[in-house]
Amino acid sequence: MPDRSEIAYFGAGPAPLPTPVLEEASQVLLNYNNTGIGLTELSHRSPEANAILSHTQTGLRRLLDIPDSDGPDGYQILFLQGGGSGQFSAVVYHLISVWIGELAKTKQQGLDAEVAKMRLDYLVTGSWSLKASQEAARLIGPEHVNIVTDARKARDDGKFGSIPSRDTWKPTPHKDDVALTYYCDNETVDGVEFPTAPSGPNLVADMSSNFLSRPVDVRAHAAIFGGAQKNVGTTGITIAIISNRLLPPHATLAEPQLLRKLHLPNGPIVLDYPTISKNNSLYNTLPIFDVWIAGQVMQRLLDQSPDTNTPRITAQQATSNHKSTLLYGVLDTYPETYTVVPDASVRSRMNLCFRIRGGDSAAEQAFLKGATQRGLLGLKGHRSVGGIRASNYNAVPVEAVEKLAKYLTDFAREQ
Amino acid sequence: MPDRSEIAYFGAGPAPLPTPVLEEASQVLLNYNNTGIGLTELSHRSPEANAILSHTQTGLRRLLDIPDSDGPDGYQILFLQGGGSGQFSAVVYHLISVWIGELAKTKQQGLDAEVAKMRLDYLVTGSWSLKASQEAARLIGPEHVNIVTDARKARDDGKFGSIPSRDTWKPTPHKDDVALTYYCDNETVDGVEFPTAPSGPNLVADMSSNFLSRPVDVRAHAAIFGGAQKNVGTTGITIAIISNRLLPPHATLAEPQLLRKLHLPNGPIVLDYPTISKNNSLYNTLPIFDVWIAGQVMQRLLDQSPDTNTPRITAQQATSNHKSTLLYGVLDTYPETYTVVPDASVRSRMNLCFRIRGGDSAAEQAFLKGATQRGLLGLKGHRSVGGIRASNYNAVPVEAVEKLAKYLTDFAREQ
Incomplete structure (x- = not known):
């Protein structure tokens, strides 16, 4: 009958959480903030839930120095469900909608021919970026997916374990054709982490397994996402940090019927960034308990870090x-x-x-x-x-x- | 500083949970089953997680008398994320894939013309079924969505609050054209509940807000789904009960490229019933804590019900x-x-x-x-x-x- 203190747990995710956070969680489950109502029972539209949401967003902004503004340089912090795997799809649906929407502003004729040129650039450096690239191919067709590098080809054993040098990469030649450039910052299965971030048009990063472990140049990214269940919290929520440049009114999205006409998919509303953003992550019922846990974890990181640190992480x-x-x-x-x-x-x-x-x-x-x-x-x-x-x-x-x-x-x- | 016992909570969801379940939850958060590891930290692929998953599925089968078999008459119990709103999309993606897949088995030529006839029949009796029908129209085009009845038209005030009599309904005349017949069994916003289930080809029911409150004729349905956060548990999971007739090997699905060619969307892998079913809900990280809570709630319902009850609910x-x-x-x-x-x-x-x-x-x-x-x-x-x-x-x-x-x-x- 081991106690928590007797166990050292090195699981790959879900990951351990700080014991003091879990101790407080066990209290709020029964009665949150003296409301007489437990935190999983409380309405996601209550003032308490709004305060939790705001606290967690603010914590994340301070830890990673995420620009806060309504202008094009700002970033939205969204909470979704479905984990990193859900985001593999969400970024594809959204970035192609932006790519087509922007194109359709100036071009009404011959859109089909333009769309044939659209590419999604994937850096495949491990099992998860491979899966993400396969999901893109499934959703929109393999002809639109460009594998910039496949790290398995760089090793004698044909396995993941390296990141080939940049001079070997084959990004799509024409930058305007690129709807997104995708990488997985840390590959959980293969133990591979980018020493420094790559670059490319509309850079998208999966940071599920190294979120909040080092600073990130958020401004260099179009989108960053991560399931919460490693460094941040529990399995119930997924965090997405999205550039305002990709959201209305700063970006024009393709209408659903235009996407259908071009043989491109419409994603489900629960993964639709503009909808989730417009509703401050409360379009549908958000697991506020999981948002609270993430907020408490972030608060501890802030408390451990001097105010003079920028970013606080x-x-x-x-x-x-x-x-x-x-x-x-x-x-x-x-x-x-x-x-x-x-x-x-x-x-x-x-x-x-x-x-x-x-x-x-x-x-x-x-x-x-x-x-x-x-x-x-x-x-x-x-x-x-x-x-x-x-x-x-x-x-x-x-x-x-x-x-x-x-x-x-x-x-x-x-x- | 009210205690839980001083509060009577009538929120529409998230809903209250039994206090004994929350008391036990507050213990397992820190140390599950003497593993020294808390339940949100435990791997979703651990033996403990598998036992929890199985316990919850078995409880649900007994409560609702859900047929358990690998044959065409059996039903799968799936756990997903994204709530009822996610399922609005999931059922559309899946049922059109089955409809096209079955059609394509016998027809290679002129599929376009056949697809033009495809209809999704929606009974709109409140805010949630309205939203579901709107999501279908967004995903596949309004021309494929047939509103069998719009309950607002049956009332003088033009508001929801009734279910028009069946002789006024306008289902799609040709049964073979119907990919799904959709209804929301209980409309949370408007307080409207079907006294008895409607019928129609490939019947799909949203039971988010009256799940586990009365028996259901599961065998009359193609799919039943519900967010867990009302009668079943916490916000983190969504339950879907899917007929084996809609899953391989009993059903043939459309290939992704065929759907694209027919201007129809591919849904995200995290909402893909065949993928989730094949992996017994463990395709991606499942919030096992939420599955455990649902299992405990179900166990209490079973304990309160004599063995001789069929179904136990x-x-x-x-x-x-x-x-x-x-x-x-x-x-x-x-x-x-x-x-x-x-x-x-x-x-x-x-x-x-x-x-x-x-x-x-x-x-x-x-x-x-x-x-x-x-x-x-x-x-x-x-x-x-x-x-x-x-x-x-x-x-x-x-x-x-x-x-x-x-x-x-x-x-x-x-x-």
């Missing part, structure tokens, strides 16, 4: 870097026991993927068994790639990482 | 009927003070919508103020229609309803 960045450096240090000390899967230059600070004795099944089983005995849980690699994965999300305490480092050392010495 | 039905009969009885006793909005024959047992002194604003304000003073909360009508709405969901105790009945009596006598 830099304090957490230092901690994340410290923890991952510690673990990679041990792994690199025992190269006969441990092989880190990704190339050294693109190692994820969030998901540390490694093999034991070159992927020896018995050794990896023994490692996991010993880990469990020490209360080190959630270390099994993703079922599609195997091996070991230690996820180093924000709520994993330094002490847990130190415990794991010690076990890694002990295990290697015993080999 | 009949015990709850008796309670729901008792509570709503009590309230309507008081409202009808004081016709000079209270006017129930919907026609007597279609009054909702879940959402009791009424006006005070014919909609007198001062009187309604006074009523709400007095209610708040007595700890009777959540009684304000939907912002689009005004008035008073008392929602009588499953977790509203009989004692709360009796308190409200007493206040209704006292208030009327003071007028």
